[in-house]
Amino acid sequence: MKPFINAKGLVHEYSRRDEEGNVTGINRALDGIDIEVKAGGFIAVLGANGSGKSTFAKHLNALLVPTEGTLYVDGMDTSEQKNNLPIRRTAGMVFQNPDNQIISNVVEEDVGFGPENMGVPTEEIWRRVEESLKSVGMYEYRKDSPNHLSGGQKQRIAIAGIMAMKPKCIVLDEPTAMLDPSGRKAVIKTVKELNKKENITIILITHYMEEVTGADYVYVMSEGQVKMKGTPRQVFARSEELAKYRLMVPEVTKIALGLSKKGINIPKDILYPEELTDILLKIKSGVL
């Protein structure tokens, strides 16, 4: 089967310009990326600030086109302009700063804007608006103005707006950066459900290590290249290598590593608090 997303040798160069618009330098933000995602897959992308994650995300949505190499989204070549619109309908984007994504003065209109634009029948639009607002916990704000909401509330509206379009794929670029713990949990849960129940392909970019534990596969980027890849457990078992790329393992994994350094015989790829508690109780009672 052909991969749903297929990047081969993908390169992106930004040209830096001075105040008069003259090119003063070239910045190779993506430097030969190979990433394949199958339809219905859930991948996470990690990496230091400036490593190229958002640039990659913008390619998935054809907001940027390859300087070199190729990128196919659902079989469509992103470098062909005629594919722009179908690609944007296929891959919905959620950004970190919701301000740039809010369009309308009323929450429910904002969420309905996408499907309306796609020609979805009115009744179906309202059904989707209700469903997606409920799943992000913002249904009671449907008549409010998004401009009067807090940062985290706006972000939930932006996510609902993308959900209502029911795209085949959702690209989330640090969607939880401004959310409180329960909001973060809710968004990650929603994302997992969209992936499992609706088979929507998910690309999740984040700096929160705990959030990627649900992904099938993790890519670690550094200086425009993919430096590590594997399942979350495989990647988080390599804590020293991660540190080289300015990343860290989740805090529970750190505790396990700390205990292991002190001579306790404990696995180093623990990802969840419950898992750690369980293992510790077993070690204490001598059954492990």
Next chain:
Amino acid sequence: MSIKLQNVNFIYGIGTGKEKQALKNINIEINNGEFIGLAGHTGSGKSTLVQLLNGLERATGGEIFYNGKNIYDKSYNMRNLRSKVGLVFQYPEHQLFETTVINDVQFGPKNLGLPQLEVELRSFNALKMAGIDDSLLDVSPFALSGGQKRRVAIAGVLAMQPEVLVLDEPAAGLDPAGRDEILGLLKKLHDENNTTIILVSHSMEDIAAYVDRLLVMNQGEIVLDGSPEKVFQFEKELEKIGLGIPQPAKVIHQLKEAGADIKGTPVTVSESVESIYKWLKET
């Protein structure tokens, strides 16, 4: 030096028929040299509260005293307050507007009327502290990655060398190493210069590791005020209001619930490793 809030209320949209009370009767005193964490669910009023502290917004009720002086007195010098209380916005885009990174950072100190040499010295220093590479100085702030923008916004406020640093989610969007660097920098400013720090954060892990005193907000009110060790004992309450406790504290709670006799109330990774190790070695 202290900031005192007395019966502070804030209502958005007064007179529009769509009023929204964002702060209800806030009474707190922030003392000189404290490192304070401010947590709360989304929409609880954190950003509104911190915008009152440097006079950016005006309380719709109540008083605020800076060093004992009422900042709402007619004769009070608001401009001066803004240079003493530096605010890093939740969204760096709201703060960056100049054509180059260096101009952006110099804007604040220039406005203070400092001599050019001092302006430059402070700006280069601040950019260095915030982890911005020299190669980015002449770049437009809008051509930066998310985390790079955040650092420039922080540098802009650091360059003003305020007495009180208020940061609204400064670590959001930073990579894990960057998060530690910036929070470590705040700790250094606090320890070495006695700068008062007010850190708004959704990360209970960051709060546990850095702050001395934690204020928790719920629906416009302060509902918990104490050391992180104390506040994180209220796991159920925190969860009820959309928050949680740091992962290490969670593991400790689970162990205790299962009957483990662990001493103390560790909330950070290193504290937990110590306590768990001792417990495992006990016979």
